Amino acid sequence: MRASLITFCLMMYFTANAQIDTLRSKATIEAYVKSELKYKSLSLLDLNTLDASADSLNGKAAEAKYWINGDFDNDGRIDLLAFATIQDWVGNKDNNLFVILNKEKLSKKGKSSKIVSIANSNYYKSFHNLIVVPGMISTNNKTYLTLVAKKPAALAKTQSTELSCDTVFIVNDRPMVYKAHPSTNTVKQIRFSTHGCYGDCPVFEIHINSDRSVAFDGITKVKKTGNFTSEINELDYNYLIDLIKKLNVPLLQAVKPNHTLDIRESDLQIIYKNGNSEMFSETFHEEGLGSSYVSALLLDFLIGLHKSKYWTPQL
Numbered sequence: 156m157r158a159s160l161i162t163f164c165l166m167m168y169f170t171a172n173a174q175i176d177t178l179r180s181k182a183t184i185e186a187y188v189k190s191e192l193k194y195k196s197l198s199l200l201d202l203n204t205l206d207a208s209a210d211s212l213n214g215k216a217a218e219a220k221y222w223i224n225g226d227f228d229n230d231g232r233i234d235l236l237a238f239a240t241i242q243d244w245v246g247n248k249d250n251n252l253f254v255i256l257n258k259e260k261l262s263k264k265g266k267s268s269k270i271v272s273i274a275n276s277n278y279y280k281s282f283h284n285l286i287v288v289p290g291m292i293s294t295n296n297k298t299y300l301t302l303v304a305k306k307p308a309a310l311a312k313t314q315s316t317e318l319s320c321d322t323v324f325i326v327n328d329r330p331m332v333y334k335a336h337p338s339t340n341t342v343k344q345i346r347f348s349t350h351g352c353y354g355d356c357p358v359f360e361i362h363i364n365s366d367r368s369v370a371f372d373g374i375t376k377v378k379k380t381g382n383f384t385s386e387i388n389e390l391d392y393n394y395l396i397d398l399i400k401k402l403n404v405p406l407l408q409a410v411k412p413n414h415t416l417d418i419r420e421s422d423l424q425i426i427y428k429n430g431n432s433e434m435f436s437e438t439f440h441e442e443g444l445g446s447s448y449v450s451a452l453l454l455d456f457l458i459g460l461h462k463s464k465y466w467t468p469q470l
Contacts (some may be wrong), residue, residue, distance in 0.1 A: 178255065181221050184237055188253065191270050196242040200250070205238065205288050225291050225298045228325035232257035236300065238274075238289060250274070252289055252302070254325060273323060273330050274302055285318060292322070299324050299333055302448070321448040326397070327390055332449040337400035340431070341365075345399070346424040347457045351375065359461045365428075367392045371466055383466035391456075398453045399425060421454065 178184050181199050189197040199221040222237040235255040242248045252274030258267055274287045290301035304318040322333040348360040358374040367387045373380040387395070426432045 178235060184222060184235070184255075185239070188237070188239065188255070188270060192241075193244075194241045195244045195246075198240050200238045200240060202238060202289065205286055223291060227254050227298055227300060228256055228328075229297050234325075236289065236291070238287075250287070252287060254300075256325065256328065269328055271325055271328055271330065273300065297324070319448065323448075327394065329394060330452060331394075331397060332401045332452070334401045337397075338402070339400075341428040342396055342399060342425060343428045344426040345395070346422075346426070348422050349458070350420045350422075352420075357458075357461055361457065361460055363387060363392075363395070369460070370469070371461065371463075373461065377461050379466055382469040384469050385463060385465050385467060387460075395453070395456060398449055398456065401449045402447075402453070421458075423453075423457070 178187060185197050185199055188194070201219045201221060202223065203218075203220050222235050224233050224235055226232060227234045227236065234257050236252070237255070238250065238252045240248065241251050251272055254271045254273060256269045256271060258269050274289070285304050285306055288303045288305060290303065292299050292301055300323045302319075302321045302323055304320070306318060323330050324333055325331070343365050345363040346360070347363075349356065349358055351358045355376050357377045359377050360372040360374070362370040367389065369385045369387055371379075371383045371385065373383070424432060
Protein backbone atom coordinates (compact mmCIF):
# COMPACT_ATOMS: atom_id res chain seq x y z
CA MET A 156 0.00 0.00 0.00
CA ARG A 157 2.79 2.39 0.96
CA ALA A 158 4.75 1.54 -2.20
CA SER A 159 1.68 2.23 -4.34
CA LEU A 160 1.16 5.58 -2.63
CA ILE A 161 4.80 6.55 -3.23
CA THR A 162 4.51 5.55 -6.89
CA PHE A 163 1.32 7.61 -7.27
CA CYS A 164 2.91 10.66 -5.62
CA LEU A 165 5.98 10.42 -7.83
CA MET A 166 3.80 10.20 -10.95
CA MET A 167 1.81 13.27 -9.87
CA TYR A 168 5.05 15.16 -9.19
CA PHE A 169 6.49 14.32 -12.60
CA THR A 170 3.28 15.19 -14.46
CA ALA A 171 2.92 18.46 -12.55
CA ASN A 172 6.45 19.52 -13.49
CA ALA A 173 5.97 17.96 -16.94
CA GLN A 174 9.55 17.83 -18.05
CA ILE A 175 9.90 15.72 -21.16
CA ASP A 176 12.51 13.45 -19.58
CA THR A 177 10.07 12.61 -16.75
CA LEU A 178 7.34 11.47 -19.16
CA ARG A 179 8.77 8.02 -19.65
CA SER A 180 5.72 5.80 -19.45
CA LYS A 181 2.26 5.47 -20.96
CA ALA A 182 0.71 6.22 -17.56
CA THR A 183 2.63 9.46 -16.90
CA ILE A 184 1.93 10.82 -20.40
CA GLU A 185 -1.78 10.00 -20.09
CA ALA A 186 -1.99 11.59 -16.64
CA TYR A 187 -0.25 14.78 -17.76
CA VAL A 188 -2.27 15.33 -20.96
CA LYS A 189 -5.55 14.43 -19.27
CA SER A 190 -4.84 16.99 -16.53
CA GLU A 191 -3.63 19.77 -18.83
CA LEU A 192 -6.40 19.48 -21.44
CA LYS A 193 -9.14 18.73 -18.89
CA TYR A 194 -10.32 15.48 -20.48
CA LYS A 195 -12.56 13.05 -18.63
CA SER A 196 -10.60 10.11 -19.99
CA LEU A 197 -7.62 9.57 -22.29
CA SER A 198 -5.91 6.47 -23.60
CA LEU A 199 -2.78 6.45 -25.77
CA LEU A 200 -2.91 4.51 -29.03
CA ASP A 201 -0.19 2.26 -30.37
CA LEU A 202 1.32 4.28 -33.22
CA ASN A 203 2.37 1.09 -35.02
CA THR A 204 -1.17 -0.24 -35.33
CA LEU A 205 -3.02 2.88 -36.49
CA ASP A 206 -3.09 1.53 -40.04
CA ALA A 207 -3.42 -2.25 -40.13
CA SER A 208 -2.59 -2.27 -43.83
CA ALA A 209 0.66 -0.35 -43.44
CA ASP A 210 3.94 -0.89 -41.65
CA SER A 211 4.97 1.15 -38.64
CA LEU A 212 6.26 4.73 -38.70
CA ASN A 213 9.71 3.91 -39.99
CA GLY A 214 8.65 1.14 -42.34
CA LYS A 215 9.59 -1.62 -39.89
CA ALA A 216 7.33 -3.76 -37.75
CA ALA A 217 7.86 -3.02 -34.07
CA GLU A 218 6.43 -3.70 -30.65
CA ALA A 219 3.82 -1.39 -29.16
CA LYS A 220 4.99 2.21 -29.36
CA TYR A 221 2.89 4.91 -27.72
CA TRP A 222 5.06 7.94 -28.47
CA ILE A 223 8.00 9.07 -30.55
CA ASN A 224 10.58 11.73 -29.83
CA GLY A 225 11.80 14.45 -32.17
CA ASP A 226 12.51 18.16 -32.36
CA PHE A 227 9.14 19.11 -33.88
CA ASP A 228 9.52 22.88 -33.44
CA ASN A 229 13.21 22.80 -34.43
CA ASP A 230 14.45 24.67 -31.37
CA GLY A 231 17.18 22.18 -30.45
CA ARG A 232 15.14 20.46 -27.71
CA ILE A 233 13.58 17.01 -28.00
CA ASP A 234 9.77 16.93 -27.94
CA LEU A 235 7.25 14.09 -27.68
CA LEU A 236 4.53 13.02 -30.16
CA ALA A 237 1.59 10.84 -29.11
CA PHE A 238 -1.89 9.85 -30.33
CA ALA A 239 -4.83 9.18 -28.02
CA THR A 240 -8.51 8.41 -27.83
CA ILE A 241 -10.10 11.11 -25.69
CA GLN A 242 -13.45 11.76 -24.02
CA ASP A 243 -14.64 15.10 -22.72
CA TRP A 244 -16.97 15.67 -19.77
CA VAL A 245 -19.98 15.96 -22.07
CA GLY A 246 -19.34 12.43 -23.31
CA ASN A 247 -17.97 13.23 -26.79
CA LYS A 248 -15.26 10.88 -27.99
CA ASP A 249 -12.57 11.67 -30.54
CA ASN A 250 -8.95 11.01 -31.46
CA ASN A 251 -6.28 13.63 -30.84
CA LEU A 252 -2.73 13.69 -32.12
CA PHE A 253 -0.62 16.04 -30.05
CA VAL A 254 2.94 17.16 -29.48
CA ILE A 255 4.32 17.87 -26.01
CA LEU A 256 6.88 20.60 -26.60
CA ASN A 257 10.01 20.76 -24.49
CA LYS A 258 10.04 24.41 -23.37
CA GLU A 259 12.86 26.18 -21.60
CA LYS A 260 11.88 26.76 -17.99
CA LEU A 261 11.91 30.49 -17.31
CA SER A 262 11.41 30.25 -13.56
CA LYS A 263 11.22 27.66 -10.80
CA LYS A 264 7.42 27.81 -10.90
CA GLY A 265 7.15 28.05 -14.69
CA LYS A 266 6.03 25.13 -16.84
CA SER A 267 8.69 23.39 -18.87
CA SER A 268 6.38 21.91 -21.49
CA LYS A 269 3.37 22.80 -23.63
CA ILE A 270 0.82 20.64 -25.44
CA VAL A 271 -0.04 21.46 -29.06
CA SER A 272 -2.94 19.61 -30.71
CA ILE A 273 -2.21 18.60 -34.29
CA ALA A 274 -4.78 16.23 -35.79
CA ASN A 275 -7.92 17.24 -33.94
CA SER A 276 -8.50 19.97 -36.53
CA ASN A 277 -12.14 19.99 -37.63
CA TYR A 278 -10.77 19.44 -41.13
CA TYR A 279 -10.54 15.70 -40.52
CA LYS A 280 -14.22 15.56 -39.55
CA SER A 281 -15.06 16.22 -43.20
CA PHE A 282 -13.89 12.66 -43.89
CA HIS A 283 -15.87 9.74 -42.54
CA ASN A 284 -14.39 6.51 -41.18
CA LEU A 285 -10.78 7.53 -41.66
CA ILE A 286 -7.53 6.97 -39.86
CA VAL A 287 -4.79 9.59 -39.53
CA VAL A 288 -1.38 7.96 -39.65
CA PRO A 289 1.43 10.15 -38.25
CA GLY A 290 5.01 9.94 -39.42
CA MET A 291 8.27 11.81 -39.06
CA ILE A 292 10.74 12.95 -41.71
CA SER A 293 13.93 15.00 -41.58
CA THR A 294 15.18 17.28 -44.31
CA ASN A 295 17.72 20.12 -44.31
CA ASN A 296 18.46 19.34 -40.65
CA LYS A 297 14.83 20.00 -39.69
CA THR A 298 12.19 17.61 -38.40
CA TYR A 299 8.66 17.50 -39.83
CA LEU A 300 5.52 15.54 -39.10
CA THR A 301 3.57 13.84 -41.86
CA LEU A 302 -0.18 13.41 -41.43
CA VAL A 303 -1.65 10.90 -43.84
CA ALA A 304 -5.45 10.56 -43.80
CA LYS A 305 -6.50 7.14 -45.09
CA LYS A 306 -9.63 5.12 -45.54
CA PRO A 307 -9.00 1.75 -43.84
CA ALA A 308 -8.46 -1.27 -46.07
CA ALA A 309 -11.65 -2.91 -44.77
CA LEU A 310 -13.71 0.03 -46.05
CA ALA A 311 -11.73 0.53 -49.26
CA LYS A 312 -12.20 -3.23 -49.98
CA THR A 313 -8.65 -3.39 -51.29
CA GLN A 314 -5.68 -1.63 -49.74
CA SER A 315 -5.99 1.53 -47.68
CA THR A 316 -6.82 4.63 -49.74
CA GLU A 317 -4.89 7.84 -49.09
CA LEU A 318 -7.21 10.84 -48.89
CA SER A 319 -4.73 13.56 -47.98
CA CYS A 320 -1.15 14.04 -46.87
CA ASP A 321 0.22 17.09 -45.07
CA THR A 322 3.71 17.92 -43.84
CA VAL A 323 3.52 19.87 -40.59
CA PHE A 324 5.87 21.50 -38.10
CA ILE A 325 5.36 23.63 -34.99
CA VAL A 326 6.02 27.38 -34.96
CA ASN A 327 5.33 29.57 -31.92
CA ASP A 328 3.37 26.71 -30.34
CA ARG A 329 1.03 26.36 -33.34
CA PRO A 330 0.84 23.86 -36.20
CA MET A 331 2.10 25.14 -39.56
CA VAL A 332 2.08 23.42 -42.94
CA TYR A 333 5.34 22.99 -44.83
CA LYS A 334 5.33 23.98 -48.50
CA ALA A 335 8.44 23.84 -50.66
CA HIS A 336 7.44 26.87 -52.74
CA PRO A 337 5.11 29.18 -50.78
CA SER A 338 3.65 32.29 -52.38
CA THR A 339 5.99 35.28 -52.54
CA ASN A 340 3.24 37.88 -53.04
CA THR A 341 3.04 40.65 -50.46
CA VAL A 342 -0.39 40.85 -48.82
CA LYS A 343 -2.00 44.29 -48.63
CA GLN A 344 -5.34 43.37 -47.10
CA ILE A 345 -7.35 40.33 -46.03
CA ARG A 346 -11.14 40.45 -46.24
CA PHE A 347 -13.08 37.71 -44.50
CA SER A 348 -16.87 37.46 -44.19
CA THR A 349 -19.31 34.83 -42.99
CA HIS A 350 -22.89 34.14 -44.03
CA GLY A 351 -25.98 33.21 -42.07
CA CYS A 352 -27.67 29.86 -41.68
CA TYR A 353 -30.86 28.54 -40.06
CA GLY A 354 -29.07 28.11 -36.74
CA ASP A 355 -26.79 30.31 -34.62
CA CYS A 356 -24.09 31.01 -37.21
CA PRO A 357 -22.18 34.22 -36.39
CA VAL A 358 -22.38 36.73 -39.25
CA PHE A 359 -19.57 39.27 -39.44
CA GLU A 360 -16.96 40.84 -41.71
CA ILE A 361 -13.30 41.50 -40.90
CA HIS A 362 -10.71 43.52 -42.83
CA ILE A 363 -7.07 43.03 -41.81
CA ASN A 364 -4.51 45.49 -43.21
CA SER A 365 -0.76 45.14 -43.66
CA ASP A 366 -0.14 47.57 -40.77
CA ARG A 367 -1.98 45.01 -38.57
CA SER A 368 -4.99 47.28 -38.06
CA VAL A 369 -8.32 45.44 -38.09
CA ALA A 370 -11.86 46.61 -38.88
CA PHE A 371 -14.73 44.45 -37.61
CA ASP A 372 -18.39 44.65 -38.57
CA GLY A 373 -20.52 42.47 -36.31
CA ILE A 374 -23.83 41.87 -38.09
CA THR A 375 -25.78 39.27 -36.13
CA LYS A 376 -25.36 36.41 -33.65
CA VAL A 377 -21.99 37.73 -32.47
CA LYS A 378 -20.94 39.01 -29.04
CA LYS A 379 -20.67 42.58 -30.34
CA THR A 380 -22.73 44.04 -33.17
CA GLY A 381 -21.72 47.20 -35.00
CA ASN A 382 -18.41 48.59 -36.27
CA PHE A 383 -15.23 48.17 -34.24
CA THR A 384 -11.48 48.52 -34.72
CA SER A 385 -8.50 46.77 -33.20
CA GLU A 386 -4.92 45.75 -33.90
CA ILE A 387 -3.65 42.23 -34.28
CA ASN A 388 -0.34 41.51 -32.56
CA GLU A 389 2.74 40.89 -34.68
CA LEU A 390 3.05 37.21 -33.77
CA ASP A 391 -0.55 36.44 -34.80
CA TYR A 392 -0.27 38.52 -37.97
CA ASN A 393 2.90 36.72 -39.08
CA TYR A 394 1.21 33.37 -38.44
CA LEU A 395 -1.81 34.46 -40.50
CA ILE A 396 0.36 35.61 -43.42
CA ASP A 397 2.39 32.40 -43.29
CA LEU A 398 -0.81 30.35 -43.56
CA ILE A 399 -1.96 32.42 -46.55
CA LYS A 400 1.35 31.84 -48.32
CA LYS A 401 0.82 28.08 -47.95
CA LEU A 402 -2.66 28.08 -49.51
CA ASN A 403 -3.30 26.35 -52.81
CA VAL A 404 -5.85 28.93 -53.97
CA PRO A 405 -6.60 27.42 -57.45
CA LEU A 406 -7.48 24.13 -55.75
CA LEU A 407 -9.70 25.89 -53.21
CA GLN A 408 -11.41 27.90 -55.95
CA ALA A 409 -12.32 24.63 -57.66
CA VAL A 410 -14.27 23.49 -54.59
CA LYS A 411 -17.81 24.83 -54.94
CA PRO A 412 -19.82 25.43 -51.74
CA ASN A 413 -22.99 23.36 -51.46
CA HIS A 414 -25.71 25.98 -51.07
CA THR A 415 -28.42 23.33 -50.65
CA LEU A 416 -27.26 22.40 -47.15
CA ASP A 417 -27.76 24.38 -43.97
CA ILE A 418 -24.09 24.93 -43.35
CA ARG A 419 -22.01 27.97 -42.57
CA GLU A 420 -20.27 29.60 -45.48
CA SER A 421 -17.50 32.16 -45.67
CA ASP A 422 -15.69 34.22 -48.27
CA LEU A 423 -12.01 35.08 -48.13
CA GLN A 424 -10.43 37.69 -50.38
CA ILE A 425 -6.69 38.30 -50.38
CA ILE A 426 -5.55 41.60 -51.92
CA TYR A 427 -1.88 41.95 -52.84
CA LYS A 428 0.27 45.05 -53.10
CA ASN A 429 0.88 44.38 -56.80
CA GLY A 430 -2.82 45.00 -57.45
CA ASN A 431 -3.82 41.36 -57.89
CA SER A 432 -6.31 39.62 -55.66
CA GLU A 433 -7.52 36.07 -55.02
CA MET A 434 -10.88 35.04 -53.66
CA PHE A 435 -12.51 31.76 -52.72
CA SER A 436 -15.40 30.48 -50.63
CA GLU A 437 -15.26 27.90 -47.87
CA THR A 438 -17.77 26.04 -45.77
CA PHE A 439 -17.44 25.29 -42.10
CA HIS A 440 -19.75 23.41 -39.77
CA GLU A 441 -19.68 20.81 -37.02
CA GLU A 442 -18.86 17.99 -39.42
CA GLY A 443 -15.95 19.63 -41.18
CA LEU A 444 -13.97 22.82 -41.55
CA GLY A 445 -12.23 23.82 -44.76
CA SER A 446 -11.17 22.08 -47.95
CA SER A 447 -7.57 21.49 -46.88
CA TYR A 448 -5.62 21.25 -43.64
CA VAL A 449 -4.03 24.66 -44.11
CA SER A 450 -7.33 26.35 -44.99
CA ALA A 451 -8.89 24.73 -41.90
CA LEU A 452 -6.15 26.27 -39.74
CA LEU A 453 -6.74 29.62 -41.45
CA LEU A 454 -10.52 29.49 -41.01
CA ASP A 455 -10.18 28.48 -37.39
CA PHE A 456 -7.92 31.50 -36.80
CA LEU A 457 -10.16 34.00 -38.62
CA ILE A 458 -13.41 32.74 -37.09
CA GLY A 459 -11.88 33.06 -33.65
CA LEU A 460 -11.18 36.76 -34.17
CA HIS A 461 -14.84 37.75 -33.67
CA LYS A 462 -14.54 36.56 -30.06
CA SER A 463 -11.79 39.06 -29.28
CA LYS A 464 -12.27 41.19 -26.16
CA TYR A 465 -10.29 44.09 -27.52
CA TRP A 466 -12.61 45.67 -30.09
CA THR A 467 -12.88 49.45 -29.86
CA PRO A 468 -16.13 51.05 -31.10
CA GLN A 469 -15.54 52.90 -34.36
CA LEU A 470 -16.36 56.60 -34.09
